[in-house]
Amino acid sequence: MxxxxxxxxxxxxxxxxxxxxxxxxxxxxxxxxxxxxxxxxxxxxxxxxxxxxxxxxxxxxxxxxxxxxxxxxxxxxxxxxxxxxxxxxxxxxxxxxxxxxxxxxxxxxxxxxxxxxxxxxxxxxxxxxxxxxxxxxxxxxxxxxxxxxxxxxxxxxxxxxxxxxxxxxxxxxxxxxxTPSKVFHVLTSSYMTSAVLLAAITSFAILRGKRSIYYRSALRLTMICSLVFSLGTALAGDVSAKFLAEVQPEKLAAAEWHFETESNADLILFGTIDENNQIHHAIRLPGMLSFLAGSSFDKKVIGLDDFPKDETPPLWIHYMFDLMVAIGSFVIVLSLVYLIAWRAKKFSEWFKPILWGIAAAGPLSVLAIEFGWIYAEVGRQPWILRGxxxxxxxxxxxxxxxxxxxxxxxxxxxxxxxxxxxxxxxxxxxxxxxxxxxxxxx
Ligand code: HEB
Incomplete structure (x- = not known):
């Protein structure tokens, strides 16, 4: 370099x-x-x-x-x-x-x-x-x-x-x-990250022994918000992915390691890729990429092979996308578990692993924001003004x-x-x- x-x-x-x-x-x-x-x-x-x-x-x-x-x-x-x-x-x-x-x-x-x-x-x-x-x-x-x-x-x-x-x-x-899909995703992910950060600070305080009503109320409120806003973020992310499939297909294809234009395209999670674009150790979800891109397994998803070599984004953005989605899913599941623990009273909302999970979710959400932006910006390469x-x-x-x-x-x-x-x-x-x-x- x-x-x-x-x-x-x-x-x-x-x-x-x-x-x-x-x-x-x-x-x-x-x-x-x-x-x-x-x-x-x-x-x-x-x-x-x-x-x-x-x-x-x-x-x-x-x-x-x-x-x-x-x-x-x-x-x-x-x-x-x-x-x-x-x-x-x-x-x-x-x-x-x-x-x-x-x-x-x-x-x-x-x-x-x-x-x-x-x-x-x-x-x-x-x-x-x-x-x-x-x-x-x-x-x-x-x-x-x-x-x-x-x-x-x-x-x-x-x-x-x-x-x-x-x-x-x-x-x-x-x-x-x-504009519409980006604004939607940026707003929801900002609300989500702020809610999760405040929940994380609260959770950390509780783990250090502050168990007053003030902290309990704070955690309940911030976790309800985390659930609502993380669901909103996921919805907006889905809208963004469908948008990319139509308008900026090379960005989606690079993130998904999708080379050949085809319908019933597989979704590839994590894994590694070699210089011949062979994918190893990945989790392959049959047809899911088509489903994500167009809500149907018949949806044709444009592959990277349709673009000139010097106009395709770097393939490492795959990891940025996967990590962003993984963190988003983690927050949704975590908020659900916490809210169930609180409402059902079957197990304690003070259960330490949940509290540690919430404390970790704060910095993780900030990372998701970073990964999301890296994906969006590096995925635009080599263009500063596309086309x-x-x-x-x-x-x-x-x-x-x-x-x-x-x-x-x-x-x-x-x-x-x-x-x-x-x-x-x-x-x-x-x-x-x-x-x-x-x-x-x-
Ligand atoms: Fe995200 C970006 C999807 C989650 C944050 N995302 C993005 C994109 C896409 C997505 C497709 C690109 C767009 C463009 O470029 O146009 N996401 C998604 C999905 C999911 C998600 C599907 C699942 C759930 N995100 C997420 C989370 C977060 C985020 C969780 C945080 C918190 N993203 C983000 C950001 C970005 C993105 C910040 C950048 C901006 C835009 O929109 O672009």
Missing amino acids: ELDNVMLSRMLTSMTLAFHIIFATIGVGIPVMISIAEFVGIKKNNNHFLLLARRWARGFTITVAVGVVTGTCIGLQLSMLWPSFMKVAGQVISLPLFMETFAFFFEAIFLGIYLYTWDRFKNKWLHWLLTIPVMIGSSASALFITTVNAFMNTPQGFELKNGKAVNIDPIAAMLNPS YMKVADAATTGQGVGLTFIIFAILYFILAILTCVVLVRMFKNKPAEAELEKRFNH
């Missing part, structure tokens, strides 16, 4: 995105969780849930701040590292890029009001109402920025004449074919990308440590029970 400018630019962009996506995902999902907790708290007149909303909101302010920093890094690096891409795409797709910023400000304003008006309203519902614009703002930023990514996969709304974009239709560019421009032709020719990479790596490392330290400090000396006592029982 040669470390030329293209490679270095890709490394720097990947690193920034991989780091940013953690905060972006939390940023989209946590407002929804805060809103649900406060809603339940007011509805049931239960202070435990109100305190949950309050503590989550407090932690959220930190991750939002970091998300702003890393998001700004992306903006800078896009124009710095991919000038030819930005010259073409910038004109066509600048509308949602701008709207994203607007949505973020909208969210930030209402988040500010929300944080400063606890206990200020006579009618508690008025305070809860403020979560709605916050949720709209954060989910709308995800929507807008995802349309830009969708555009890279299925560009439309312009013509390319002598390297210049003409006849630009920004709305058509935004509403490109990838129009290749990644190799879009990178900067400027000097110093290597050094910039090192500087940003250090920056992210420090930011990651600081975020953890601040978050731990924020809650460490403020046990929930004491706070409950102080706030509600004076």
Whole structure:
């Protein structure tokens, strides 16, 4: 592997995105969780849930701040590292890029009001109402920025004449074919990951001996949300796979190690592949790929052999796809087991293996987000704008990308440590029970 400018630019962009996506995902999902907790708290007149909303909101302010920093890094690096891409795409797709910023400000304003008006309203519902614009703002930023990514996969709304974009239709560019399935999957997976992360933190606290009603309520609420949102994520993932089969078949084929166009195509799970594309040690589910791609075993699934060799994505994305799906299935099963244990009271919801499973599901869901994005982005290769421009032709020719990479790596490392330290400090000396006592029982 040669470390030329293209490679270095890709490394720097990947690193920034991989780091940013953690905060972006939390940023989209946590407002929804805060809103649900406060809603339940007011509805049931239960202070435990109100305190949950309050503590989550407090932690959220930190991750939002970091998300702003890393998001700004992306903006800078896009124009710095991919000038030819930005010259073409910038004109066509600048509308949602701008709207994203607007949505973020909208969210930030209402988040500010929300944080400063606890206990200020006579009618508690008025305070809860403020979560709605916050949720709209954060989910709308995800929507807008995802349309830009969708555009890279299925560009439309312009013509390319002598390297210049003409006849630009920004709305058509935004509403490109990838937009619906991607937005759906990005939103559901963000909600899911946030619910699972909060469940994991709670579960970890319980494992360390905190068995008060506060933690039990938190775990029940977050696990119900985990189930609902993980089912939503699976549904959206299924929609995405069917979409790929129609519109971006090479991405699906590469992920599934599917070479020959055929109906009744097998689904291949894990395994290894050699240089002659022979697959070993895999689990083969007969006909399942056709079924996934088109809800019928007769569905013809386009294979990689139909594409020129230099226009097929790398085959290792197979593992990214399989791991993402495996984690998603794990979370669904785990939430079901937990909820059954709780409702049926046949075995304890404090059963340690379940609690450890939930604690592990948090980091695993974040990994699923990373795997999902790696799959989606590497699966677009070699294109930066599918059918129009290749990644190799879009990178900067400027000097110093290597050094910039090192500087940003250090920056992210420090930011990651600081975020953890601040978050731990924020809650460490403020046990929930004491706070409950102080706030509600004076
Ligand atoms: Fe996912 C991506 C499917 C789960 C996260 N996904 C993706 C894709 C597909 C899928 C097909 C591609 C798309 C495009 O590119 O357009 N998934 C799926 C399935 C499942 C899943 C089938 C099962 C269940 N995911 C999942 C989970 C998660 C995820 C669990 C987390 C949590 N993904 C993801 C992401 C991404 C993906 C983040 C990137 C974005 C898009 O959409 O693309």
